[in-house]
Each structure stands twice: as structure tokens, then as C-alpha cells.
Amino acid sequence: MSDRKDIRWRLASNAVLVSLDDINLPRLWGQIVEGWMSSEPCYVLYRPGSRSGPMAVNAQVRNLLRRFHHPMTFIEAVIRTARAENDNPHHTLKQLQPVVFGLIQRGILVQADAFRCDTAPATMHTLCTGSRFRDYVVKATIRSLRDSEVYLIESVRDGMPCVLKIEGRHCEGTTGKQRIQQALLREFNVLNELREAPTCELIEQGRWRGRVFGILSHVGFQHVQREAWRIRDEAGSDRASRLSILQLFCACLGVLEKVHAHGYLHGDIHPGNFLVDEVGEVRIVDFGGAQRIDRHGKGLLGHQGGVVHYLPPEVAADRIKGNCQTGWTIASEIYAAAALGYELLTGQRHLPSRMYKEDALAQIVSTPARTFARIGVAPWPDIERVLRKALATKPSQRYSSVRSFRIALLRARSFTAKGGSSIA
Structure with a gap:
């Protein structure tokens, strides 16, 4: 595990675990961007008010939890779980270690002696x-966080589905309110300036x-990660699925x-920000x-956001130093996009999961991407x-543009299709 093996953990007070039988599966499934499934998933785990989407988990x-x-401690929990299932603790540890990494990163497990900031209002959404919002009717809550809320709405005039994005009512202080606005x-x-973009x-x-809002056209049904899973499930062969997923990723690069x-x-590349619409087109x-x-x-502004797993080494290095206003470049975006592509093609991340954010950042700075094998x-x-x-550690060693990256992939795909190298 780590030198912090004696740390005691507890379940976040607002963590929610529901059975798949008790939820609207078709709607929620498109939001599930990650899951650990050594067997068929039985439950969905999430935290209301968290930016991390729900994840599918099994009975183990x-x-x-x-x-x-x-x-x-984690070790104590693993031993007790193994005994309850009559399993070997070493085998259980191997299975559950990456799960715990994810649970900690998502704030599902928090340090027992940490300040209790894991609570959320019982009802986050407004x-x-x-209910009515101007000339629209609310059909469903897509996401409800402290600082922002997103709803699926429908026009009362023509029935057109749209998305309402509005400032949340639980922003923390004046600074938080100003930031989200x-x-x-x-x-x-x-x-407004990207009207011709996908x-x-x-x-x-x-x-x-008094709250800022915008009404957007409804463009997507599910994340590209879920679409990649669907392709794997439905493809007749591993070769066919890999070529189709590569095509999907190239479509993501074309959009970017x-x-x-x-x-x-864009500044925030991850699977949840690429959607596949009803006709199979990718939108960002x-x-x-x-x-x-x-x-x-x-970029002309400092970069503050981003999901850790997709941050490039130069940004991770600045975060380690405490600089959260680091520069974001085309090279940074190429790295983040490549991390996304690796995940789509393999179903796994390009670097191993780490329990602590600082360990994950250090790994990004110093560790090359794992081979598929x-x-x-x-x-x-x-x-x-x-x-x-x-995914090169140095920005200067990456492709000069997203276009050159996409073309290189298409050439490699063409070479493979012609029998130039093995796909599996």
C-alpha cells in the first residue's frame, strides 16, 4: 500500500449505495464513467454534490464498504472482508486495492480524523x-452540485429538449459564488463564439x-467511455471492437x-466531456x-481545473509546488487527450491508480505510460x-497539434488494416 498504512478511514456520511433494481438504469447508466466489476455489478455508488460521477460496484x-x-485501516477492512467471504486475504487485497484508491479519490472514503466536510444538503437541487422554469418544464435532474446544477428541460411551446445549467444555491461564500459565476x-x-463547432x-x-443560468441545446446521450463499453459488448471480434473504438477516439480528436x-x-479533457449524440456523432x-x-x-489564463488522471506532467509538477495557476498549452491538451484515448482503447488508465493525490501527481511527472501488454x-x-x-513527459516531444496526432493514428490504423502489423 504505502507508508501511510496505519491511517484509519471511514465512509463519507453522504455516500449513497443503491441497488440497480431500485434506480432508473437507462438514464443513470450513461452517467457511470467508471466501475470495478470483477463480477456483474449489483449496485451504484455515488456522493450527492460531488463532481465525481456514479460508479458501478459489485457485492464484494x-x-x-x-x-x-x-x-x-484498509488492511483491517480487507482482512475482515476476506474472512466473511472465506477468501485468502492476499487474494482479496489484490482485488480490492485499486477499488480503495478510487474510493478515496472520489471522497467516498475519508480519513477518520479529518474535518467533517463530507456532508451535503439533503436536497442539492432547486x-x-x-416544475416550470420560464417557458420550460423540468424533466429530470442531470447533475446537482454545491456550485452548479444541470437539468434536462423541455420547451412548453414545441417540446424541444434542452439543458439548463444554473449556478448552484449552495456555493461556499462570496468567493465560491463569484468563481462559479x-x-x-x-x-x-x-x-457564442463556437457556434460552428461540434x-x-x-x-x-x-x-x-440572482443566479446565472444558460439554456443549451441537448446534444448527447452518453459519455464516450460508455460508448466504448457498448462497442466491446456488441462487436463480433476483438479486432473489430478495437478498430471501432479507435475510430471513436479519432472522432473525439476531430472535435477537439x-x-x-x-x-x-478546452482545458478539461476527460471522458465525461465527450458525448455521443443520438446519431452517433461526438460532441464536446x-x-x-x-x-x-x-x-x-x-492559454491566456492560468489553469486551475482538470481531473488528476488527465493532467500532463508539466501541470502536475506545478501542482506539486503549490502553483494552481499553471499554464495550459496545446501540448498539455494533447497529453490529456492521449490519456483519454488510452483509456478508451484498453479500458484502463495509462498509469496505475494511486491512493493519494500527491502520489498520483508525482507519478505523472516521472512515470511513462504502461504498455498494453x-x-x-x-x-x-x-x-x-x-x-x-x-504521452511524452516533455511537451516538446509530443505532437505539435491535435491534427498531427489524429493523422498519425489514422495512418497507424490504415497500416494495421492492410496487414502491416498485428492488432492483437
């Missing part, structure tokens, strides 16, 4: 299903009861390429971290070679 993980109703206004301004359209914006062509960096959403590109390929996935030499270049 449920049994592990029960141990943390009272503070205990609007209920069936600035992010939403920046996103809406960017969308993203959502800003239909209307304004203030409602168009955003760059309009003079913007959430431009709260977007910024203009200068003539050197750098290293994680038990059939090698794909030509594609792996392209990904390695895009």
Missing part, C-alpha cells in the same frame, strides 16, 4: 421534476433569482481539433475552463507508438 465492494461505517459566463461566451448551442442566458481551430483550448461540452490560445500555443491487454504496436509520443 459493498461488503468492504460496510467495514468503514466505523473507522479502521428544481423538481415537473465567472466560469459559467466564460462558458456561455465561448459557446458542441452544444447556447439558446438563452440570463439571471434567475475544431475547437482549437476556433482559437480556444463543458467550456468552464476554456481559454483563448495565444500565438505560442498557450503490461496491463494484460493485447499489444497494438503501431497505435501504442503514437500514444507514447502524445
Whole structure:
């Protein structure tokens, strides 16, 4: 584990575990962007008010979570879980270690002696299903966080489905309120300038009861990660699924390429921000971290956001030093996109999970991406070679543009299709 093996953990007080039989599976399934499934998933685990989406877990993980109703170390919890299942503790440890990493990163498990900041209001959302918002009816809550809320709404005039994105009512203090207002206004301004790009359209914006809101066109059904899972499930062969998923990833790069062509960096690349619409087209959403590109390929603002697993080494190095206003560049975006592509193609991340954020950042700075063979996935030499270049530790060693990265992948795919190298 680590030198912190004596730390005692507890279950966050607002963690929710529900059976798949008790939820609206078709709607929620598209939101599940990660899961550990050594057997068929039986439950969905999430935290209301958290930016981390729900994840699918099985009965073994449920049994592990029960141990943390009272503070205990990870080793103690594993031993008790193994005994309850008549299993070998070493085998249980191997199975559950990556799960615990994810639970800690998502805030599902928190240190027992930490300040109790894991609570959330019982009802985070402002609007209920069936209620009116201007000329729209609320159909469903998509996401409800402390600082922002997202709803699926429908026009009362023509029945057109749209998305309402509004400032949350539980922002923490004046600074938090100002930050989310600035992010939403920046996103809406960017969308106004990206009307020709493959993203959502800003239909209307304004203030409602003093809170910033925007009404966006409804463009997506599910995340690209879920679409990759669907392809694996339905493809007749591993070769066919890998080629189809590669095509899906190239579509993601094509979308990002168009955003760059309009003079913007997206700034928050991860599976949840690429959606597949009803006709199979990829769209990119959430431009709260977007910024203009200068003539050197750098963003004009400091970069504060981003999901840790997709941060490039140069940004991770600055975060370790405590600099949260580090620069974000085209090279940074290429690294983040390559990390996404690796995950789509293999179903695993390019670097091992780490329990602590500082360990994850240090690993990004110093560790090259794992080969497919290293994680038990059939090698794909030509594609792996392209990904390695895009995931290079030094920005100068990566591709100069998203376009050149995408073209390199397409050439490698063509070479494979012609029998130039093995795909499996």
C-alpha cells in the first residue's frame, strides 16, 4: 500500500449505495464513467454534490464498504472482508486495492480524523421534476452540485429538449459564488463564439433569482467511455471492437481539433466531456475552463481545473509546488487527450491508480505510460507508438497539434488494416 498504512478511514456520511433494481438504469447508466466489476455489478455508488460521477460496484465492494461505517485501516477492512467471504486475504487485497484508491479519490472514503466536510444538503437541487422554469418544464435532474446544477428541460411551446445549467444555491461564500459565476459566463461566451463547432448551442442566458443560468441545446446521450463499453459488448471480434473504438477516439480528436481551430483550448479533457449524440456523432461540452490560445500555443489564463488522471506532467509538477495557476498549452491538451484515448482503447488508465493525490501527481511527472501488454491487454504496436509520443513527459516531444496526432493514428490504423502489423 504505502507508508501511510496505519491511517484509519471511514465512509463519507453522504455516500449513497443503491441497488440497480431500485434506480432508473437507462438514464443513470450513461452517467457511470467508471466501475470495478470483477463480477456483474449489483449496485451504484455515488456522493450527492460531488463532481465525481456514479460508479458501478459489485457485492464484494459493498461488503468492504460496510467495514468503514466505523473507522479502521484498509488492511483491517480487507482482512475482515476476506474472512466473511472465506477468501485468502492476499487474494482479496489484490482485488480490492485499486477499488480503495478510487474510493478515496472520489471522497467516498475519508480519513477518520479529518474535518467533517463530507456532508451535503439533503436536497442539492432547486428544481423538481415537473416544475416550470420560464417557458420550460423540468424533466429530470442531470447533475446537482454545491456550485452548479444541470437539468434536462423541455420547451412548453414545441417540446424541444434542452439543458439548463444554473449556478448552484449552495456555493461556499462570496468567493465560491463569484468563481462559479465567472466560469459559467466564460462558458456561455465561448459557446457564442463556437457556434460552428461540434458542441452544444447556447439558446438563452440570463439571471434567475440572482443566479446565472444558460439554456443549451441537448446534444448527447452518453459519455464516450460508455460508448466504448457498448462497442466491446456488441462487436463480433476483438479486432473489430478495437478498430471501432479507435475510430471513436479519432472522432473525439476531430472535435477537439475544431475547437482549437476556433482559437480556444478546452482545458478539461476527460471522458465525461465527450458525448455521443443520438446519431452517433461526438460532441464536446463543458467550456468552464476554456481559454483563448495565444500565438505560442498557450492559454491566456492560468489553469486551475482538470481531473488528476488527465493532467500532463508539466501541470502536475506545478501542482506539486503549490502553483494552481499553471499554464495550459496545446501540448498539455494533447497529453490529456492521449490519456483519454488510452483509456478508451484498453479500458484502463495509462498509469496505475494511486491512493493519494500527491502520489498520483508525482507519478505523472516521472512515470511513462504502461504498455498494453503490461496491463494484460493485447499489444497494438503501431497505435501504442503514437500514444507514447502524445504521452511524452516533455511537451516538446509530443505532437505539435491535435491534427498531427489524429493523422498519425489514422495512418497507424490504415497500416494495421492492410496487414502491416498485428492488432492483437
